Amino acid sequence: LAKTTQPVSMDSYEGQEVNITCSHNNIATNDYITWYQQFPSQGPRFIIQGYKTKVTNEVASLFIPADRKSSTLSLPRVSLSDTAVYYCLVVGQTGANNLFFGTGTRLTVIP
Amino acid sequence: GAGVSQTPSNKVTEKGKYVELRCDPISGHTALYWYRQSLGQGPEFLIYFQGTGAADDSGLPNDRFFAVRPEGSVSTLKIQRTERGDSAVYLCASSLRGLGSTEAFFGQGTRLTVV
Numbered sequence: 001l002a003k004t005t006q007p008v009s010m011d012s013y014e015g016q017e018v019n020i021t022c023s024h025n026n027i028a029t030n031d032y033i034t035w036y037q038q039f040p041s042q043g044p045r046f047i048i049q050g051y052k053t054k055v056t057n058e059v060a061s062l063f064i065p066a067d068r069k070s071s072t073l074s075l076p077r078v079s080l081s082d083t084a085v086y087y088c089l090v091v092g093q094t095g096a097n098n099l100f101f102g103t104g105t106r107l108t109v110i111p
Numbered sequence: 112g113a114g115v116s117q118t119p120s121n122k123v124t125e126k127g128k129y130v131e132l133r134c135d136p137i138s139g140h141t142a143l144y145w146y147r148q149s150l151g152q153g154p155e156f157l158i159y160f161q162g163t164g165a166a167d168d169s170g171l172p173n174d175r176f177f178a179v180r181p182e183g184s185v186s187t188l189k190i191q192r193t194e195r196g197d198s199a200v201y202l203c204a205s206s207l208r209g210l211g212s213t214e215a216f217f218g219q220g221t222r223l224t225v226v
Contacts, residue, residue, distance in 0.1 A: 087153060099144065
């Protein structure tokens with residue numbers, strides 16, 4: 001399984017754009033990059049997934065460069081309710097099917 | 112219900128006792144995962160089911176832990192001779208096919224406290 005590295009914590013003011021970068025140098029050809037969000041006392045929640053270039057949904061954007069060795073989750077105009085832990089996962093389509101969560105990035109949004 | 116349901120939401124047990132934690136996945140989801148999460152840590156993989164069979168149980172910490180999914184729907188995580196170190200939130204997730212390209216839906220978890 002490709003290991004991921006992401007910052008332990010980040011702070012941001014309300015209304016700002018937040019970018020969280022994840023490194024996954026050993027990503028395999030069949031791997032997808034997936035981000036989950038977790039609030040206290042809740043299970044993780046899927047945010048976005050991508051394979052290459054850019055993916056956007058109503059919650060976030062995911063930028064993946066051509067070499068796919070890193071990815072950036074972009075949260076536009078964060079609010080206090082975006083305070084959570086964000087996990088970057090690299091998940092294969094074949095072989096091992098478990099989802100490996102690292103320690104994630106704790107985002108704190110400040111008023 | 113529409114989501115993954117876990118019962119009980121909280122469980123306090125004495126050291127050495129046996130506990131069962133239940134997970135009701137989303138209807139039609141063939142893949143089911145169990146994780147446990149300690150304070151300040153990410154979820155730690157325990158076991159993954161595809162249908163009725165355990166496709167990957169490499170995360171089970173020792174033989175005190177066992178999980179079943181006899182009819183390919185509800186799953187039960189069983190812990191024998193509980194120890195204080197087993198205290199954690201146990202999370203269950205399900206997904207449509209279990210491949211990396213599909214979204215996994217998590218339950219709220221069962222908080223297990225061993226005293």
